Amino acid sequence: LGAAIPTPAVRRILTDLGRALVSLGRLREILDTPVEEMAGKHKIPSGKRLQGKIEFQDLSFAYNEDKPILQNIRLTIKAGETIAILGATGSGKSTLTNLIPRLFDSFSGKILIDGKEITDYDRQDLRKQIGIVLQEPFLYSRSIAENIGIAIPEVPREKIEHAALDAALHGAVTEFEQGYDTVIGERGITLSGGQRQRCAIARALITEPAILILDDALSAVDSETEQEIQRRLLLRKGKSTTIIITHRLTGVSLADRIVVLEHGRIAQSGTHEELIEAEGAYRRIWKIQHQLEQEAI
Numbered sequence: 001l002g003a004a005i006p007t008p009a010v011r012r013i014l015t016d017l018g019r020a021l022v023s024l025g026r027l028r029e030i031l032d033t034p035v036e037e038m039a040g041k042h043k044i045p046s047g048k049r050l051q052g053k054i055e056f057q058d059l060s061f062a063y064n065e066d067k068p069i070l071q072n073i074r075l076t077i078k079a080g081e082t083i084a085i086l087g088a089t090g091s092g093k094s095t096l097t098n099l100i101p102r103l104f105d106s107f108s109g110k111i112l113i114d115g116k117e118i119t120d121y122d123r124q125d126l127r128k129q130i131g132i133v134l135q136e137p138f139l140y141s142r143s144i145a146e147n148i149g150i151a152i153p154e155v156p157r158e159k160i161e162h163a164a165l166d167a168a169l170h171g172a173v174t175e176f177e178q179g180y181d182t183v184i185g186e187r188g189i190t191l192s193g194g195q196r197q198r199c200a201i202a203r204a205l206i207t208e209p210a211i212l213i214l215d216d217a218l219s220a221v222d223s224e225t226e227q228e229i230q231r232r233l234l235l236r237k238g239k240s241t242t243i244i245i246t247h248r249l250t251g252v253s254l255a256d257r258i259v260v261l262e263h264g265r266i267a268q269s270g271t272h273e274e275l276i277e278a279e280g281a282y283r284r285i286w287k288i289q290h291q292l293e294q295e296a297i
Contacts (some may be wrong), residue, residue, distance in 0.1 A: 052241030131209035137200030193220030199273030
């Protein structure tokens, strides 16, 4: 008779087996995901930069056919213009910008960049022209310098530092013992939330994108740092077509124009001065936030 297997060992084997099956299922899900079709009718020549004019023509989109997210969006963003998009959670703000780099192509209507439909652009070429900073950016377990310059091979240190200055990150980095050579943990766990966001902003700025999308990218920074970033971005105004998605009205100070989304439709569009004088969602949001700021003083 063979030796009996101890009960704790059986439990450990069953636990490890369960974890392995879950991991295998996740790997299979990834491997079974269809590969995106990258090729398009229109290739962007290497070294050429798009102007960045964006047009949404009668755009509608739904993840599920019975629940539209965006409905009949008509919006033109001039090359080099900065617009802010406001709206409640679920109003379609992030979905609208996710369509620009062709994360989804199953929409009705048209999206044009520089007069050409985005579905005609090679996906990889188009995405190289777009810088996106999310509320929860992904950072790698590498140095700060490598995280900022990861998209550009052998990028000069001066360019990395300049991008960090524009993102109001340089001062914080110089306080670290190893400066830009400081290795951060997976997902930037050793940095604060605001530092992670600023690192991601610097990573986007260093590529000098034709289109820059900031999706609630300043939510974790304090008001003083936010003002510094806004000041630096104002100096870059006109260099990129910039779309700022925000919940805080402090974020709209950079904008040439403000677009308010409600239930997947454009409810209002105009400057701060125009919208504050008109009845509507923007004025309601402004009154609420202004009152909260006064009470906090």
